[in-house]
Amino acid sequence: MIVKTARILCAILVLFGAPVFADDAALFKKAESTYKMFCSHCHGLKMVNPGTSSFDLRKWPKDNREGFATSVMNGKGDMPAWGDVLLPEELDLLWHYVKTRAGKEPEPFESSDAASDPVDDIKEQAKALTTTPGTLTACLAKNGGVMSARRAKGGAGMDYEVAAALAAELEMPLEVRWFESEQEEESTPIRENYALLAYEVCDIIPGFALYETSLSAFYNTRAALPRWDDKPAHLGQEFQVDLEPISVTDPYARMEMGVVYRTPEFDRDVEKISDLEGLKLGVEQGTLAGVLTLRQGTEKMAADAVTLNPGPDFLWQMEQGAFDAALVTIGAYDFHKKQNFVSTLALDQYRHPLGFNISVAMLGRKKAMRDVFDPAIARMIQDGTMAKLAKKSHHTYAAPRKPWVQAHLTMQTILSMR
Amino acid sequence: MINRITKGAFAAAVALSFLVPQTAMAQSADDLINDANDPTTILTYGMGYGQTRHSALDGINLENVSRLRPEWTYSLADSRGQETFPMIHDGKMYVTTHAATMALDLATGVQVWKTMVEYPAETPRVACCGIVNRGVALYDGMVFRTTLDAHVVALNAETGEEVWRTKSIDFKDGYSMTVAPLVADGVLITGISGGEYGIRGYIEGYNPKTGERMWRTYTIPAPGEPGSETWKDGGDAWERGGGPAWLTGSYDPELNTVFWGTGNPSSWNAGLRPGDNLYASSILALDPQTGAIKWHYQTTPNDPYDYDTTNELVHAEIDGRKVIMQANRNGFFYVLDRATGELIAAPKFIEKVTWATDINLETGRPNETEIGAAARSGEQVTYWPSALGGKNWSPMAYNAKTQTVFANTNKFGLNYKAVEPQYRPGVFYFGAEFSWDWPEGDRGELRAFNPMTGELKWADSIAIPRYSGVLSTDGGLVFTGNMTGDFEAFNAETGEKVWSYNTGSGIVGQPVTWERDGKQYVTIANGVGAVYALFAGDERLANVPTGGNIWTFSVVE
Numbered sequence: 001m002i003v004k005t006a007r008i009l010c011a012i013l014v015l016f017g018a019p020v021f022a023d024d025a026a027l028f029k030k031a032e033s034t035y036k037m038f039c040s041h042c043h044g045l046k047m048v049n050p051g052t053s054s055f056d057l058r059k060w061p062k063d064n065r066e067g068f069a070t071s072v073m074n075g076k077g078d079m080p081a082w083g084d085v086l087l088p089e090e091l092d093l094l095w096h097y098v099k100t101r102a103g104k105e106p107e108p109f110e111s112s113d114a115a116s117d118p119v120d121d122i123k124e125q126a127k128a129l130t131t132t133p134g135t136l137t138a139c140l141a142k143n144g145g146v147m148s149a150r151r152a153k154g155g156a157g158m159d160y161e162v163a164a165a166l167a168a169e170l171e172m173p174l175e176v177r178w179f180e181s182e183q184e185e186e187s188t189p190i191r192e193n194y195a196l197l198a199y200e201v202c203d204i205i206p207g208f209a210l211y212e213t214s215l216s217a218f219y220n221t222r223a224a225l226p227r228w229d230d231k232p233a234h235l236g237q238e239f240q241v242d243l244e245p246i247s248v249t250d251p252y253a254r255m256e257m258g259v260v261y262r263t264p265e266f267d268r269d270v271e272k273i274s275d276l277e278g279l280k281l282g283v284e285q286g287t288l289a290g291v292l293t294l295r296q297g298t299e300k301m302a303a304d305a306v307t308l309n310p311g312p313d314f315l316w317q318m319e320q321g322a323f324d325a326a327l328v329t330i331g332a333y334d335f336h337k338k339q340n341f342v343s344t345l346a347l348d349q350y351r352h353p354l355g356f357n358i359s360v361a362m363l364g365r366k367k368a369m370r371d372v373f374d375p376a377i378a379r380m381i382q383d384g385t386m387a388k389l390a391k392k393s394h395h396t397y398a399a400p401r402k403p404w405v406q407a408h409l410t411m412q413t414i415l416s417m418r
Numbered sequence: 419m420i421n422r423i424t425k426g427a428f429a430a431a432v433a434l435s436f437l438v439p440q441t442a443m444a445q446s447a448d449d450l451i452n453d454a455n456d457p458t459t460i461l462t463y464g465m466g467y468g469q470t471r472h473s474a475l476d477g478i479n480l481e482n483v484s485r486l487r488p489e490w491t492y493s494l495a496d497s498r499g500q501e502t503f504p505m506i507h508d509g510k511m512y513v514t515t516h517a518a519t520m521a522l523d524l525a526t527g528v529q530v531w532k533t534m535v536e537y538p539a540e541t542p543r544v545a546c547c548g549i550v551n552r553g554v555a556l557y558d559g560m561v562f563r564t565t566l567d568a569h570v571v572a573l574n575a576e577t578g579e580e581v582w583r584t585k586s587i588d589f590k591d592g593y594s595m596t597v598a599p600l601v602a603d604g605v606l607i608t609g610i611s612g613g614e615y616g617i618r619g620y621i622e623g624y625n626p627k628t629g630e631r632m633w634r635t636y637t638i639p640a641p642g643e644p645g646s647e648t649w650k651d652g653g654d655a656w657e658r659g660g661g662p663a664w665l666t667g668s669y670d671p672e673l674n675t676v677f678w679g680t681g682n683p684s685s686w687n688a689g690l691r692p693g694d695n696l697y698a699s700s701i702l703a704l705d706p707q708t709g710a711i712k713w714h715y716q717t718t719p720n721d722p723y724d725y726d727t728t729n730e731l732v733h734a735e736i737d738g739r740k741v742i743m744q745a746n747r748n749g750f751f752y753v754l755d756r757a758t759g760e761l762i763a764a765p766k767f768i769e770k771v772t773w774a775t776d777i778n779l780e781t782g783r784p785n786e787t788e789i790g791a792a793a794r795s796g797e798q799v800t801y802w803p804s805a806l807g808g809k810n811w812s813p814m815a816y817n818a819k820t821q822t823v824f825a826n827t828n829k830f831g832l833n834y835k836a837v838e839p840q841y842r843p844g845v846f847y848f849g850a851e852f853s854w855d856w857p858e859g860d861r862g863e864l865r866a867f868n869p870m871t872g873e874l875k876w877a878d879s880i881a882i883p884r885y886s887g888v889l890s891t892d893g894g895l896v897f898t899g900n901m902t903g904d905f906e907a908f909n910a911e912t913g914e915k916v917w918s919y920n921t922g923s924g925i926v927g928q929p930v931t932w933e934r935d936g937k938q939y940v941t942i943a944n945g946v947g948a949v950y951a952l953f954a955g956d957e958r959l960a961n962v963p964t965g966g967n968i969w970t971f972s973v974v975e
């Protein structure tokens with residue numbers, strides 16, 4: 001994962017606090033404006049209508065969500081189909097509006113069995129929250145290297161495997177929205193994640209790096225959506241989503257940085273970056289690893305270093321002999337090794353102290369899912385399942401380490417790690 | 419008597435038609451011009467190019483109206499609101515629904531042909547205010563209509579077979595058509611709907627023979643075009659600037675000018691589009707051959723209220739001056755010089771108007787109250803009349819002999835707050851949150867008033883407002899229909915209701931009258947629906963079933 005240093009360094013320090021969860025009033029307001037936009041001209045303002053020219057939605061059975069979804073998506077009688085226009089969460093919002101009778105009645109209690117055991121109860125609550133009923137939908141980066149990659153059927157990669165395991169935990173099939181980051185100045189990967197969740201393109205986003213700025217909710221702001229397969233054509237680049245607070249699970253892995261070297265030339269015992277002095281170092285421009293190499297090494301190291309563009313090509317240049325060693329994210333190394341079966345590169349034991357725990361993000365109001373996922377993640381780390389999933393994905397696994405959330409990075413912090 | 423003269427002319431025409439059946443049966447441009455004077459035909463929307471909806475027929479009158487009974491009924495086989503204007507020519511009546519065009523035998527109501535309209539199932543999404551159609555145009559042996567998915571179609575008047583079909587624009591971007599076309603100076607003219615979907619409105623001229631588009635006049639100018647200086651946002655507001663043209667214009671053959679009204683600018687959030695926003699909420703005078711704008715008059719500059727100026731433009735001669743008249747949504751009755759567009763009078767035609775005190779006759783601009791500035795700045799306001807207007811689309815009638823306008827009017831306001839709109843093609847682009855401000859009692863009134871002063875002659879108040887057209891006759895009668903299904907006749911002088919008949923479904927159609935073999939008939943489409951039934955949420959309509967029919971009435975002996 002490429003972390004753009006400039007953004008990290010320039011970001012204003014925001015104290016980490018518990019995510020704020022969307023309250024009912026905000027949800028209702030969204031539901032009401034969605035109803036007005038799509039339904040009011042036939043079904044009346046606040047669903048008041050005589051029930052002759054169009055169906056009186058106040059009479060729709062509150063327990064028939066499925067029938068509602070079918071009518072809305074496919075049309076019914078005189079009513080046109082909306083399936084190709086509505087987004088999944090808009091259907092949810094409309095259903096919220098209808099089942100609360102335009103906000104006049106409380107939301108019906110939807111638990112299947114009040115007397116069931118509490119664990120099942122939590123699971124049932126979590127299951128009821130998915131955007132597509134009966135399916136857990138995850139957003140995964142299409143080009144996520146060993147962490148996520150699209151396959152003809154399903155996908156591969158560590159984050160994909162975790163998503164699949166969590167879906168199994170909910171006893172649901174997994175559906176993936178494969179997205180591609182827009183490399184625009186305006187958008188950052190984190191804002192895109194917020195946008196995807198707020199627009200309910202998916203229920204969860206694995207691979208969510210935990211650092212202060214990523215968790216300070218972009219509340220009351222808007223962000224653009226990245227592209228994903230089957231993204232409706234009308235959602236152009238200028239389309240902005242109102243962001244909502246998010247919630248995250250406990251982390252399931254840690255993204256770390258390590259030193260990669262070319263096999264024959266390396267004989268060092270590395271304990272800190274400056275131990276690499278004398279080697280021709282590669283610097284991946286604009287990445288955190290690159291900045292650390294330049295700032296935490298000696299001045300001579302910085303002067304001798306070769307600065308190259310970031311991306312998969314970086315390690316390939318090393319393979320070609322452009323430089324001898326480099327600090328890179330482990331994931332980037334893993335991906336290179338996976339893509340290049342015959343390689344002269346190797347990974348040293350050393351790990352840079354700076355790392356990011358990664359977890360699964362979801363909307364604040366879907367945090368009931370977290371209550372199911374957290375114990376599952378703990379169990380999977382404990383019994384070695386996570387390590388197995390990593391191995392299957394050709395990923396060098398590192399378990400998460402405390403503190404869960406990386407404190408805000410300043411140049412001061414970086415220099416103090418020398 | 420006018421009747422005798424025209425009957426004679428008709429007999430001559432019939433005799434001629436035997437000699438050259440094909441061409442003589444086809445209505446010519448002169449036939450259209452003469453339509454208002456020939457009670458045996460209805461060849462133009464509004465019963466004459468001037469759309470006065472007044473007939474010189476007096477066969478049905480105050481003496482015998484109590485014996486008015488159904489002559490025949492024809493099922494439109496459709497449950498949407500029926501707004502069709504029936505046309506009559508050569509022994510046939512032509513009517514439409516959104517889904518079909520039909521020719522009926524004038525004597526019996528028996529269907530002669532029916533041609534279905536096919537449009538994609540998702541089209542109704544872009545119809546803000548009812549899945550309706552307002553009727554056909556007749557010319558040169560053909561029947562012309564528009565379709566909900568924004569096509570213009572020509573059918574053979576004898577057989578109903580399609581002659582040509584032209585796509586105007588892609589409906590998926592929020593464009594639709596419900597308008598009855600107008601044939602003026604041999605050009606087929608239509609206007610687009612979609613003012614609540616972020617469209618850029620236009621009026622078009624087609625070659626009626628080939629379906630080839632001759633011109634398109636955008637009602638919202640592009641940057642650099644005349645009028646663009648009234649879009650001061652400096653951005654691209656004009657691209658979604660609205661100004662639909664969804665009601666049929668009128669035509670003056672002597673001036674060779676078409677008069678067409680345009681709808682609200684969009685979104686409703688006027689603060690985002692500073693400037694007057696021409697030519698939205700305007701009356702346009704157009705050259706039928708080129709679509710060039712001869713003059714314009716804007717009723718509500720920088721309109722935040724959704725005050726369309728699409729309502730019918732009725733011709734009259736007042737004090738020797740040719741005028742057009744419009745009962746605008748905004749509560750004022752505009753009388754303009756037909757040749758120049760100069761404002762002559764603009765009295766209020768309803769009781770309660772809160773957004774403006776009056777119209778300045780010198781500048782032609784409204785004197786707005788403080789509501790306008792508040793609405794534009796995003797404050798919560800209440801204004802009267804509502805977005806549905808002091809009068810909605812349903813056309814009025816004008817009796818020139820008594821200088822009286824008869825119009826169905828609304829008595830309610832709107833609670834309104836401008837918000838940031840978000841554009842998505844084919845989805846509502848309001849830019850405002852709103853709800854109705856209902857009065858304690860009645861919400862509607864059929865009003866008879868003087869066009870120059872607004873002075874009320876009489877009013878018939880009603881709980882659920884009427885959304886039907888009005889017809890006036892020399893029989894001393896005014897016909898209209900109500901939402902609960904009554905087809906009604908009023909004494910034109912006193913306003914006394916002298917007859918009514920329940921048709922079984924609410925009426926939002928347009929009454930017409932005509933003569934056959936010396937006998938007068940009145941025809942109306944019933945079928946509840948459209949903007950009020952859909953949007954107002956009036957639960958008192960719960961026991962008014964849908965289902966459209968064409969009803970023709972005559973006096974029984």
